[in-house]
Amino acid sequence: MVKNIKLISVVFLVIVSFFILLKGLNKTNNYSPNLNSSKIDFNFKAKFLYSDEETTLYELINDKDFSIINIWASWCLPCRDEHSFLLNLKSLDKLNIIGINYKDNEINAKKFIKELGNPYSKIVVDPSGVNSIELGAYGVPETILINNNSKTILKKYIGPLDDKKFAELKLIIKNEN
Amino acid sequence: MKIKILIFIIIWLVSFFNFSYADNSEKVDQISKNLRCLICQGQSVYDSQSDFALSMKILIQNKIDEGQNDEQIYDFLKSKYGEWIVYDPEINKNTVLLWVLPLILFVFGGILILRKVSIK
Numbered sequence: 518m519v520k521n522i523k524l525i526s527v528v529f530l531v532i533v534s535f536f537i538l539l540k541g542l543n544k545t546n547n548y549s550p551n552l553n554s555s556k557i558d559f560n561f562k563a564k565f566l567y568s569d570e571e572t573t574l575y576e577l578i579n580d581k582d583f584s585i586i587n588i589w590a591s592w593c594l595p596c597r598d599e600h601s602f603l604l605n606l607k608s609l610d611k612l613n614i615i616g617i618n619y620k621d622n623e624i625n626a627k628k629f630i631k632e633l634g635n636p637y638s639k640i641v642v643d644p645s646g647v648n649s650i651e652l653g654a655y656g657v658p659e660t661i662l663i664n665n666n667s668k669t670i671l672k673k674y675i676g677p678l679d680d681k682k683f684a685e686l687k688l689i690i691k692n693e694n
Numbered sequence: 695m696k697i698k699i700l701i702f703i704i705i706w707l708v709s710f711f712n713f714s715y716a717d718n719s720e721k722v723d724q725i726s727k728n729l730r731c732l733i734c735q736g737q738s739v740y741d742s743q744s745d746f747a748l749s750m751k752i753l754i755q756n757k758i759d760e761g762q763n764d765e766q767i768y769d770f771l772k773s774k775y776g777e778w779i780v781y782d783p784e785i786n787k788n789t790v791l792l793w794v795l796p797l798i799l800f801v802f803g804g805i806l807i808l809r810k811v812s813i814k
Contacts, residue, residue: 620745620749645749645752646745646746646748646749647749647752647753647756649749650746650749650753650774651753652774653774653775655732655733655746656733656744656745656746
């Protein structure tokens with residue numbers, strides 16, 4: 518009888534752990550920080566792509582109700598895919614799109630914009646990646662929607678924009694205010 | 695003999711510069727070992743060569759140069775990336791089991807041993 522209990526409990530444990538692990542397979546492990554906890558430091562300094570002047574994020578986002586900060590690079594393939602969505606968002610007049618060119622070569626970056634069009638009202642460069650970290654970013658591509666009046670992050674997408682995220686972004690902008 | 699001394703001096707100089715170089719980034723290494731590289735699973739920022747980790751190391755160096763201490767740097771990164779970025783989890787309602795369970799097991803084990811000893 519004792520032997521049986523041992524056998525049964527071992528089999529039971531194996532089955533339970535099998536299902537736990539099986540469930541774990543489908544779970545994405547991309548951890549994304551709590552939005553409320555990540556505050557943006559609007560004083561970060563960066564240089565423009567098309568001039569040598571330095572600016573702060575505070576100056577960049579100041580003129581419209583909403584801003585999108587999009588982190589991109591010419592070497593990043595998913596950035597190519599999401600570019601059409603950004604061009605589409607450009608038509609919204611409450612929205613200001615700022616590009617951060619992440620760890621890129623200046624010539625390639627300009628070529629990328631020339632080839633695919635420029636959705637950004639302003640582009641700043643981040644050659645060392647430090648500015649992006651100060652924004653709490655993970656890498657490219659990444660899109661952050663900011664309410665300019667309250668200076669809060671409304672939404673953050675890690676990875677390229679797609680139809681679903683695009684629709685969601687438009688909805689958020691429409692519903693706010 | 696002279697050649698030997700010359701060689702010795704050269705080696706000494708080379709190793710001296712290596713040490714002084716290593717000294718500089720020791721602090722960065724120490725901090726980055728305690729940080730989880732968020733885009734590379736199971737690696738610390740120190741171990742990783744990903745773009746994220748490389749930038750992170752530059753940022754830590756900048757912060758050190760600005761005169762911030764370890765605590766300030768950890769707090770800064772926690773405010774950006776959340777609790778998850780540090781390997782040492784804080785005690786809160788989500789992690790209390792993690793902290794208390796080993797203690798419970800330890801006490802439980804102690805009781806088991808005591809009982810076995812006292813029976814004998």
